[in-house]
Amino acid sequence: MDPVLAVHNLAKCYYVQATGKSQSAYGYRTLREDVMDWLAAPFGWLSGERSSEEKEFWALNDVSFQVNQGEVVGIIGHNGAGKSTLLKILSRITKPTRGEVRLRSRVGSLLEVGTGFHPELTGRENVYLNGAILGMRHHEIEAKFDQIVAFAEIEQFLDTPVKRYSSGMYVRLAFAVAAHLEPEILIVDEVLAVGDLSFQRKCMGRMRDVGRSGTTILFVSHNMPAIEALCTRAILLDHGKVAMDGAVRDLVQEYHRRVLQSHGDAGSTLTEIDSPTRLHKIFRSATLLDDTGEPTNFLPVGGKFHLRLVLDAPIKVESPNVTIGIDDNLGQRLLSLQSPLSNPALPRLENPGVLDCVVPSLPLAPGEYWIKLGLAATPDEIDEIERALRFTVTEGDLFGSGRGHHRGLCVAPATWSFVSLEAQG
């Protein structure tokens, strides 16, 4: 069978300003610059030469792969691996520099939820507008209108301008329109990371249904459990090239291995490595480990939290106090783990070493969290990284009830008992 999507030697080059040349730093040029350039070299532009201050950056380089009908392909890779560029080319937003893509289908792409929504228009009006923007014909939208509204659960607010919607309602409506687009190839970029968790699950369910109905899906995400749950195959991009192409499980492992590799030596698992709050750089790396000791960014709800810190000793610290703070996405401190509160106290820090911190069952509800690291020798802060590491607590069947539906910030195992009283009189 012919592939529905064939990518052949695809490459995309961006020109990056090497030095901050006035306005050009913003990506566009001003007339003055071009006039000045032209005056300086009247015929330079004819030869098509780029000014020496611009550096080539190959976001994609010789990428080739094929996708057959009905495959659900996860595209994974680190930030800057070329995932977004690949999606932009496949959805025809930007053109490649070299190579070609052959598509045998109508492509629907969801690089963002709610593209083109206008705050002044009502929910009803936005459904039509957004549908048209996504490439649906008027009669298609009309036919699916009731389904869309029911999916979004906004029946009673249909004629309210969306600027009065809560962000949850807004996202639900936006996803509902997109979810009812029925292309042969669906390209999705992390749009599932929207809304509250119950809606996210609904979206995942919808995606799974779409995938089962024979639609070819290309799904880009950092959310490995989602990739594992949805995809039948994965492609790992690294520095603009296809690093691996094959079974999801192998690729997810390879992805994590590369995460560790790229971070382990240089000590850059920490996202804010050069934060000005770092008086001395004690923290070299911080890695969250799963049950098998493999690095991960995902914990099942109620699962073991195991953070491994590699500490350097640029100075001697007499009695170090290490604090691990866990914040939610809004920066609210949910949990604080402080070494001095546990026994035994940490020994004097004079050589580099590895510090493990284990919480047998992390009582946080599913969601995304940031880890803050701090090291002090009372009363002085010596090293502090506000947003050192990000991790996700994933939905899971914590209580063995076969259901995983958690609300609130925390989870706790509980036993319930009920005594039925006989009716009196």
Added chain:
Amino acid sequence: MASASELPETVIRPPSGWQLINFAELWQFRDLLYFLAWRDVKVRYKQTLLGIAWAVLQPALMMCIFYVIFSVVAGTYHKPLPYPLFVLTALLPWTFFATSIANAGNSVVGSERLITKIYFPRLAVPFATVGAAIVDFCVALPLLAILYVGYRIAGHDIAPGWSVLLAPVIFALFVLSAAGVGTMLAALNVAYRDFRYIIPFLVQIWMYATPTIYFDLGPTEPESTCEWVKQLLPLNPMTGLIASFRAVLLDQEIPWRDLGFSAVMAVVFFLAGCLYFRRVEDSFADVI
């Protein structure tokens, strides 16, 4: 579901240089074109206190201002034709043209989110703003009818003749010119943000370079008009269109030569605008 091999194949390749409008694709996205224009009209209608009435008020107020300046204060207007009617027959199409090119010029930069997140024929964006301006023009037309009736009741012998049937054709040339200039400005605005400041100037200068509010070029023009101005004005393609539009509405002699030149220029504007737009549209998502 249709099997893959039955479906038409799309090939995505590096930009291939000059290309003209892909009418088939634009037609395929006609619903989008309609909804974008509809959104522009609707949003303006919702956001403003007077709503769609602005489409009428703007030319009406301009007409009053120019009436006071030219006819009452300066007293430079000496024709049998009432000045308000004289100026409104030109202000309506001019307002359409000016709004079109100003809005179309800013349309692509203003649709950044859309352009970086989704594919559709990019020409739909400036075209839709021209579409919204057509709606405004149609809304303002009854103003002219009211003026006609008013002057007839007051005893003036004013009525359009058979030549008024040409008005839609002339208006179509306005649309073609506006779409051409608008797309050109829209594309330039993406590459050079200076155009944000150039466009209002351009519109204003162009208005004064067009006999919208002052004399027209009919053979009845008094001798006092500077000869060199009369020679130069027809080189402005809008001159012929404005003069012809006024002529057909007021049953005057149509300046055929100027109209012919303007018609050719309308096509040239349209082709040049679309060609340039299509040439650079592939880079929109990267530079916007």
